Amino acid sequence: MPDSAKSSTSAAQSDPNDAVRLAELIESVRYAMFTSRDAAGQLRARPLTTLEVDRGDTLTLTFLVPSEGDIAREVQVDPQVNVSYSSPAKDIYASIAATAHLSDDLPRKRALWNAMVQAWFPGGADDPASVLLIAELQGAEYWHVEQGKVAQIFQMLKAAAKGAQPELDAEHRKFAAP
Numbered sequence: 001m002p003d004s005a006k007s008s009t010s011a012a013q014s015d016p017n018d019a020v021r022l023a024e025l026i027e028s029v030r031y032a033m034f035t036s037r038d039a040a041g042q043l044r045a046r047p048l049t050t051l052e053v054d055r056g057d058t059l060t061l062t063f064l065v066p067s068e069g070d071i072a073r074e075v076q077v078d079p080q081v082n083v084s085y086s087s088p089a090k091d092i093y094a095s096i097a098a099t100a101h102l103s104d105d106l107p108r109k110r111a112l113w114n115a116m117v118q119a120w121f122p123g124g125a126d127d128p129a130s131v132l133l134i135a136e137l138q139g140a141e142y143w144h145v146e147q148g149k150v151a152q153i154f155q156m157l158k159a160a161a162k163g164a165q166p167e168l169d170a171e172h173r174k175f176a177a178p
């Protein structure tokens with residue numbers, strides 16, 4: 001979706017509810033692309049399952065990763081990461097700049113443990129081969145088109161016939177952490 005899509009709020013404005021709305025949107029998207037910087041300085045993105053979206057004072061995302069894996073090593077060297085979400089079926093797109101750290105919080109790991117995690121980490125929640133990865137929001141940008149697909153196509157065809165850009169009923173926000 002181009003930046004020029006009609007927004008219900010200017011992308012430059014910031015609202016305390018932006019992080020709450022972002023959390024509502026991304027909670028419905030199971031997988032994220034987690035981007036970190038490797039030892040050579042290259043950006044690398046990998047899919048991760050979001051275990052928790054915490055709407056506390058600062059929006060935080062929780063994942064589980066191998067404690068001796070590339071992601072764990074990379075965030076210890078450079079904690080600046082990006083987490084992106086995309087759901088074309090729901091017209092949800094988000095890019096989150098975050099600061100990441102690792103956590104050995106065993107009670108929290110046990111609380112978030114589920115069958116999906118067990119498939120990747122068969123040693124169980126107490127196995128030190130896995131560690132929680134916490135990403136704290138620094139800033140974000142998201143897009144959500146609220147019109148149905150048929151209405152979107154109609155707007156695009158109408159705009160193309162006029163030589164203009166479509167006016168979609170879209171939500172677009174860009175904001176920094178409070």
